Amino acid sequence: MALLIKDNCINCDMCDPECPNEAITFGAEIYEINPDLCTECVGFYEKPTCMAVCPINCIIIDPAHVETEQQLLDKFAELYIQSS
Ligand code: SF4
Ligand code: SF4
Numbered sequence: 702m703a704l705l706i707k708d709n710c711i712n713c714d715m716c717d718p719e720c721p722n723e724a725i726t727f728g729a730e731i732y733e734i735n736p737d738l739c740t741e742c743v744g745f746y747e748k749p750t751c752m753a754v755c756p757i758n759c760i761i762i763d764p765a766h767v768e769t770e771q772q773l774l775d776k777f778a779e780l781y782i783q784s785s
Pocket of ligand 2 (some may be wrong): 711713716717754755756757758759760
């Protein structure tokens with residue numbers, strides 16, 4: 702699953718530098734997660750690191766982007782493993 706930042710985000714900038722996939726950027730008003738880049742940290746960490754650092758717990762699983770562990774691994778592979 703990709704994750705989603707709720708609109709009560711306080712723009713504290715804690716999550717953005719922690720994302721290994723550079724999936725978090727500042728949007729129109731709050732930080733946003735690109736679901737094409739978010740692997741729920743699969744391939745890097747056991748748990749989503751953005752969720753761990755958010756001081757107000759405003760990052761949730763995005764119900765519009767539910768993915769299996771295998772799909773997340775495939776996304777990770779597409780992002781990082783080049784075919785030779
Ligand atoms: S779960 Fe991991 S990959 Fe997804 S936005 Fe958060 S830090 Fe980035
Ligand atoms: S850590 Fe939480 S409150 Fe801070 S910018 Fe990220 S989503 Fe917003």
